[in-house]
Amino acid sequence: MSRIFVHGQGAVSPAGWGVPALRAALDQGRPLPVQSLARPGWDHPLTVRLVPPPLERPAFLAHPRLRRASPVTHYTVAAALEAIGADASLFGAGGLRLGIVTGTLTGGISYSRRFYEEVLQNPATASPMIFPETVFNSSASHLAACLGSSAISYALVGDAGTFLQGLAVAAGWLENGLAEACVVIGAEETDWTAADALRLFDRRAVHASGAGALYLKTQPTSSSAVELTAVTDSFAATRAPGRLEAARKMRAQLPAGAPDEWLCANERHHPAWNDWTGRVLAPTEILGEAFAASAAWQCVAACAAIQTARCAASNVSVTGASLQAIAARFVKSNVLKVENATPL
Amino acid sequence: MFPTPGILKVPATARVAVTGAGIITALGAGWKINAAGFRAGRTAFRQVTLFDVSRQRCKIAAEIDLPAKLPPSRLSRGDWRRLERASRLLLLAGHEAWSQSGWTPDNPMPLILGTTSGEMCLGQQYLQQALRTPLCFKHQAERVTHYLVQQQGINLANALGLHGEITTISNACASGANAIGHAWELVRSGRAQWVLTGGYDALCHLTFAGFDTLQVLSPSPCRPFDAARSGLTLGEGAAVLALENLGVAQQRGAEILGEIIGYGATTDTHHLTQPHPEGNAAVAAMRAACASAGVTPEQIDYVNAHGTATPQNDAAEAAAIQTWAGARAATLPVSSTKAGVGHLLGAAGAVEAVVSLMALRGQWLPPETALETPDPACRFQIVRQPVDAKIETVLSNSFGFGGANAALIFRRWP
Numbered sequence: 001m002s003r004i005f006v007h008g009q010g011a012v013s014p015a016g017w018g019v020p021a022l023r024a025a026l027d028q029g030r031p032l033p034v035q036s037l038a039r040p041g042w043d044h045p046l047t048v049r050l051v052p053p054p055l056e057r058p059a060f061l062a063h064p065r066l067r068r069a070s071p072v073t074h075y076t077v078a079a080a081l082e083a084i085g086a087d088a089s090l091f092g093a094g095g096l097r098l099g100i101v102t103g104t105l106t107g108g109i110s111y112s113r114r115f116y117e118e119v120l121q122n123p124a125t126a127s128p129m130i131f132p133e134t135v136f137n138s139s140a141s142h143l144a145a146c147l148g149s150s151a152i153s154y155a156l157v158g159d160a161g162t163f164l165q166g167l168a169v170a171a172g173w174l175e176n177g178l179a180e181a182c183v184v185i186g187a188e189e190t191d192w193t194a195a196d197a198l199r200l201f202d203r204r205a206v207h208a209s210g211a212g213a214l215y216l217k218t219q220p221t222s223s224s225a226v227e228l229t230a231v232t233d234s235f236a237a238t239r240a241p242g243r244l245e246a247a248r249k250m251r252a253q254l255p256a257g258a259p260d261e262w263l264c265a266n267e268r269h270h271p272a273w274n275d276w277t278g279r280v281l282a283p284t285e286i287l288g289e290a291f292a293a294s295a296a297w298q299c300v301a302a303c304a305a306i307q308t309a310r311c312a313a314s315n316v317s318v319t320g321a322s323l324q325a326i327a328a329r330f331v332k333s334n335v336l337k338v339e340n341a342t343p344l
Numbered sequence: 345m346f347p348t349p350g351i352l353k354v355p356a357t358a359r360v361a362v363t364g365a366g367i368i369t370a371l372g373a374g375w376k377i378n379a380a381g382f383r384a385g386r387t388a389f390r391q392v393t394l395f396d397v398s399r400q401r402c403k404i405a406a407e408i409d410l411p412a413k414l415p416p417s418r419l420s421r422g423d424w425r426r427l428e429r430a431s432r433l434l435l436l437a438g439h440e441a442w443s444q445s446g447w448t449p450d451n452p453m454p455l456i457l458g459t460t461s462g463e464m465c466l467g468q469q470y471l472q473q474a475l476r477t478p479l480c481f482k483h484q485a486e487r488v489t490h491y492l493v494q495q496q497g498i499n500l501a502n503a504l505g506l507h508g509e510i511t512t513i514s515n516a517c518a519s520g521a522n523a524i525g526h527a528w529e530l531v532r533s534g535r536a537q538w539v540l541t542g543g544y545d546a547l548c549h550l551t552f553a554g555f556d557t558l559q560v561l562s563p564s565p566c567r568p569f570d571a572a573r574s575g576l577t578l579g580e581g582a583a584v585l586a587l588e589n590l591g592v593a594q595q596r597g598a599e600i601l602g603e604i605i606g607y608g609a610t611t612d613t614h615h616l617t618q619p620h621p622e623g624n625a626a627v628a629a630m631r632a633a634c635a636s637a638g639v640t641p642e643q644i645d646y647v648n649a650h651g652t653a654t655p656q657n658d659a660a661e662a663a664a665i666q667t668w669a670g671a672r673a674a675t676l677p678v679s680s681t682k683a684g685v686g687h688l689l690g691a692a693g694a695v696e697a698v699v700s701l702m703a704l705r706g707q708w709l710p711p712e713t714a715l716e717t718p719d720p721a722c723r724f725q726i727v728r729q730p731v732d733a734k735i736e737t738v739l740s741n742s743f744g745f746g747g748a749n750a751a752l753i754f755r756r757w758p
Contacts, residue, residue: 039478040474040475040478041474041478105492115553116468116549117475120472123400123553123556124399124400126554128554131557131558134550134554135516135744136515137515141616141746141748144613145747149611150611151611152609152610154515154526155514156513157512157514158494158510158511165509165511175533176529193471196474197470200481200488201485228346231345233452236507236509238501238510322489
């Protein structure tokens with residue numbers, strides 16, 4: 001079994017571009033201001049939390065592949081490049097193999113909506129420039145092009161827990177030698193159709209957008225202070241009666257916890273975590289609901305807390321809306337000792 | 345899950361058997377009718393009836409006539425009623441594979457699927473209603489639930505009584521092959537003992553219009569590798585495979601349809617929709633598949649090509665096959681079964697995996713009977729007529745938008 005170390009994190013969120021902005025918002029602990037989003041045919045706009053414009057135009061936007069790319073691609077590339085950092089130059093032809101995993105629920109939904117609106121008006125004049133950007137793997141493809149990486153890449157689609165499934169996929173690739181490094185990104189963009197759909201299920205939820213990324217390797221360095229020690233099974237939570245049971249099974253696969261450990265959860269008071277005695281952080285309360293990006297922000301927050309010595313370990317719990325209950329565990333890295341994570 | 349308990353107790357290169365296969369295409373539902381159709385090189389294109397194509401350049405596709413009755417399952421009548429086209433295709437293929445495998449849902453059974461657009465027709469309906477009658481919300485929540493890509497996997501799991509992890513890979517037109525390849529990796533590495541896997545996609549207006557605006561759809565049935573090819577023809581379908589640790593399959597006396605012995609996946613960074621002219625990433629995927637299988641191109645007896653019939657794809661794939669195969673290319677049989685059932689997008693890799701298994705089981709090669717003049721750039725043997733052949737090993741290519749490239753290798757089971 002290989003050990004998996006977190007070598008970098010990246011984030012784009014309603015708090016801004018970069019992990020420091022995310023951390024500052026979470027440290028303040030107050031819900032970020034909301035914005036209005038027009039919905040055709042309605043007097044009252046939808047309420048969302050948008051990603052603010054970057055303070056400076058990111059250099060990567062000069063890449064020709066990103067000229068027509070959707071917002072979700074911009075967020076994906078920004079978060080991934082921040083996580084990868086100086087290693088970005090290592091993955092060109094003949095270089096190291098970088099596995100790329102993206103997780104999303106809605107993908108490039110704004111372009112899909114725009115393209116289909118054009119089709120409804122007149123399919124003969126719908127824009128051929130937009131359609132290719134609607135495929136779920138377009139973000140991963142653009143990221144690979146920016147990095148010159150020709151290694152394996154998957155676009156996973158599902159609920160918020162899909163980001164954690166992506167961590168397990170990447171861990172498998174690293175263990176099997178399919179890649180020397182992996183970047184896992186959870187990303188979503190805002191569109192009125194997504195915000196409208198979310199409102200049908202939870203009128204209090206505020207739709208948000210952005211991305212989070214973790215950069216993983218099997219070899220530690222002095223800067224890799226965080227280790228991914230576990231991703232639980234994904235327990236099917238596809239029917240309402242079974243969701244709590246699925247969450248309890250997920251909980252049972254992680255250690256009991258200690259007062260100096262954190263829980264980064266997508267629900268602050270989930271009954272599966274009734275026994276938890278450590279601090280609980282629920283980024284969604286502050287940032288909004290961004291599905292796979294929310295799960296990624298939870299992981300980024302967990303890793304940042306360990307890096308800054310605010311906790312010794314952090315569990316990330318995601319009880320997804322329709323598919324699964326799944327969790328991950330990060331600990332302060334000790335290269336001499338493997339945490340006894342059994343019986344996972 | 346990471347780390348996997350007991351992973352070190354399983355050989356790192358366990359052999360992977362296929363113990364069930366289900367398929368539905370425009371040729372029909374089930375192994376038998378599809379095997380007969382692919383063996384004979386039948387084509388199944390017709391005027392599109394599912395949506396209005398009067399303002400499109402292309403007006404044909406390989407549509408499926410869905411069976412009136414669905415197979416027995418654990419779904420309630422209400423669940424049945426809510427199933428849309430993609431879910432029904434997936435369920436038909438999944439039920440056939442599941443029944444053939446002889447599995448029972450006692451143990452957690454991972455389900456790994458590939459699709460490009462899931463139940464996109466419901467997304468279209470949602471948007472149409474939201475635009476035309478924005479204050480009417482009737483059926484909108486249900487449409488959202490069933491539109492989401494994971495829901496088709498959930499429907500299949502509920503129908504069969506599965507309770508394992510559901511993973512959906514959406515790597516454009518390589519999705520089905522990537523799903524099978526990922527499932528193969530899980531069984532091979534000991535992370536799973538068995539996996540139900542495959543791909544599916546139903547025809548929908550958004551996708552059809554999308555390919556039409558790109559002007560890659562042919563107004564007449566597609567002719568992969570033809571010198572006068574004029575583009576692809578879309579189709580719809582699903583295929584599902586039951587993959588299992590070979591030792592476990594033998595122990596329980598399961599019928600083994602074949603083995604998957606290799607998988608390679610790469611990313612072509614040349615362009616979002618166009619392959620590198622030399623097919624560099626395709627070459628790398630085929631080489632990676634051969635390396636994982638421990639075979640050389642000389643040991644491959646037939647290549648089921650991606651072969652979409654677009655000028656760019658077929659030229660790049662031909663170059664890639666020739667680079668990868670070297671001297672072997674001159675005698676290597678190659679064909680694209682998209683000539684019969686069209687391009688099934690997320691289902692393509694899975695359907696072509698089942699066709700590869702059919703060919704190995706039946707010892708024949710699937711022909712492209714509509715081919716008129718082979719592209720002289722194709723310096724390999726394009727299969728044009730139904731023919732019996734002694735084949736042991738088959739390689740199947742799948743390429744997609746975004747440069748998703750995948751190759752799978754299958755071996756005959758004695």
